[in-house]
Amino acid sequence: MAPQQEYTIDQVASHNNEESLWIIVDGRVYDLTNFADLHPGGLTVLLEVAGKDATQEFYGLHRQSVLAKFGPKYEIGTIKGVKPKIVLQKPGDISKVPYAESSAWQGFYSPYYNESHFRFRAAVREFIQKEIIPDAVVNEESGTIADQELFEKMGSFNLLACRMGPGPHLHGRTLPGGVKPEEFDYFHELIAHEEIGTLGAPGFQDSVATGMVIGLPPVLHFATKNVKEKVVNQVLSGKKRICLAITEATAGSDVAAIRTTAKKSPCGKYYIVNGTKKWITNGTFCDYFSTAVRTGDGPGGISMLLIERSEGLETKAIKTSYSAAAGTAYITFENVKVPVENLLGKEGQGFQVIMYNFNHERWFIVATVTRSIRLVVEECFKWAQQRLVFGKPLIEQPVIRAKLAHMISETEAVHNWLENLTYQMTKMSYNEASIKLGGPIALLKLRCTRVAHNVSDESCQIFGGRAITKTGMGRIVEGFQRTYKFAAILGGSEEIMADLGVRQAMKFYPKTAKL
Ligand SMILES: Cc1cc2nc3c(=O)[nH]c(=O)nc-3n(C[C@H](O)[C@H](O)[C@H](O)COP(=O)(O)OP(=O)(O)OC[C@H]3O[C@@H](n4cnc5c(N)ncnc54)[C@H](O)[C@@H]3O)c2cc1C
Numbered sequence: 001m002a003p004q005q006e007y008t009i010d011q012v013a014s015h016n017n018e019e020s021l022w023i024i025v026d027g028r029v030y031d032l033t034n035f036a037d038l039h040p041g042g043l044t045v046l047l048e049v050a051g052k053d054a055t056q057e058f059y060g061l062h063r064q065s066v067l068a069k070f071g072p073k074y075e076i077g078t079i080k081g082v083k084p085k086i087v088l089q090k091p092g093d094i095s096k097v098p099y100a101e102s103s104a105w106q107g108f109y110s111p112y113y114n115e116s117h118f119r120f121r122a123a124v125r126e127f128i129q130k131e132i133i134p135d136a137v138v139n140e141e142s143g144t145i146a147d148q149e150l151f152e153k154m155g156s157f158n159l160l161a162c163r164m165g166p167g168p169h170l171h172g173r174t175l176p177g178g179v180k181p182e183e184f185d186y187f188h189e190l191i192a193h194e195e196i197g198t199l200g201a202p203g204f205q206d207s208v209a210t211g212m213v214i215g216l217p218p219v220l221h222f223a224t225k226n227v228k229e230k231v232v233n234q235v236l237s238g239k240k241r242i243c244l245a246i247t248e249a250t251a252g253s254d255v256a257a258i259r260t261t262a263k264k265s266p267c268g269k270y271y272i273v274n275g276t277k278k279w280i281t282n283g284t285f286c287d288y289f290s291t292a293v294r295t296g297d298g299p300g301g302i303s304m305l306l307i308e309r310s311e312g313l314e315t316k317a318i319k320t321s322y323s324a325a326a327g328t329a330y331i332t333f334e335n336v337k338v339p340v341e342n343l344l345g346k347e348g349q350g351f352q353v354i355m356y357n358f359n360h361e362r363w364f365i366v367a368t369v370t371r372s373i374r375l376v377v378e379e380c381f382k383w384a385q386q387r388l389v390f391g392k393p394l395i396e397q398p399v400i401r402a403k404l405a406h407m408i409s410e411t412e413a414v415h416n417w418l419e420n421l422t423y424q425m426t427k428m429s430y431n432e433a434s435i436k437l438g439g440p441i442a443l444l445k446l447r448c449t450r451v452a453h454n455v456s457d458e459s460c461q462i463f464g465g466r467a468i469t470k471t472g473m474g475r476i477v478e479g480f481q482r483t484y485k486f487a488a489i490l491g492g493s494e495e496i497m498a499d500l501g502v503r504q505a506m507k508f509y510p511k512t513a514k515l
Pocket of ligand 1: 243245247249252253254278279280281320328486489490492495496499
């Protein structure tokens, strides 16, 4: 940063041309003479504000991150007697924009959280903003997966372990914010997923361990002791990566239609796997694949195998609407040898292994998507305040306030139901939750992705052309509108969630109830 000095507005006013081009943003003076030729928006727009206070113009066109990145290089001083008013976000900060955070973090009472949850969120947020967000924006754009170093940092911070819920895998670990493993509950896990949902980079967000969140549970709950000890530690430390491979080109919603086969070798020591898998998140870069295979006929002929990347297993990237950073893969298995110890659960009981984690997977999807929706709402609220149209901020238009009202109320409704069901998870045994929560979680996922649809639609209208522009002010809204549909398809499509939710409710419908 250049030496700092105090200036008067008149002093700045004389630097109003190409030879000496200064501007004021929020009480700070920037000398842009050497930057003028590099300005992506061109010289003319800079000359329009040269020598003047450009705060409004700046925030009408740029994010804070631009100032954070370039500001220190060009700042030469401040305006005498003027204090900067705009608060620059620091890692770990909680947003003060109404509805931008879970209400308990904005001064509302909640029966669900204690002091450990606040410590936990603060620590996780700071870690994510310092260690993950810088890579997220760059890698999302370039389609580069998260590197090994970042995975290992998430491992040593125990963020990976925290995303697998409460349980024995946490024993002996120091959790973010100093939370003790015995204090850790589903609300801590909810917070961990929510914070990942703040990345605003959908492909990279999946890159940082969606495969693990859905692919490790079959190993945690159904692997033999030896396999579990080896694989769980490798994955939770970030040294190895895992994904869930169920879907095939001919078997999506209808899991029972899978065709990939696993036949015992004549020596009885291996399964020989042949077949394909499609749309496998993180598949391009994983070391382990929790894979649904056919060991016999019919629904009772499905088994789950942990398959290590080895000879005969190949992955290639599928071009989807989001960033290649997610590592979405098409997988081929050609005579892949898998030790029989890698069977997860019992042969022929693969369906039960898959079903075991369905509620948790759907709950996790809702947690991250709802947080991403909230981020879009915050973006819209800020943009509506900053953007001047017809000489006044967008927020002055009643129709824009009505859009925000719908977005906020729908988001809060989903989040409040999510918290309620999370509370049930903290109280119910696994068996009770399986019986009672399958239907409500399915309906919650349906509502969440419908709200994502509505919020995306309204946010695009609020952002206008920027909603379809990948960089700049609309970056987050653009990414969301391009990818929000994913959650409405994976983990059970909306139609299937709706049907499951009502069929489950019908099971509890009292025969005595009549109009
Ligand atoms: C981004 C992304 C990531 C994914 N990651 C993974 C992964 O990591 N691992 C994995 O195994 N799979 C993954 N999948 C696959 C995903 O689980 C499937 O896409 C999903 O199960 C739907 O299958 P399908 O796409 O073949 O659609 P289909 O099964 O062909 O269904 C098409 C549509 O038909 C309708 N439909 C189907 N059945 C019914 C019914 N009974 N009643 C009413 N309507 C119905 C639904 O609207 C559905 O969306 C991913 C998919 C996407 C898009």
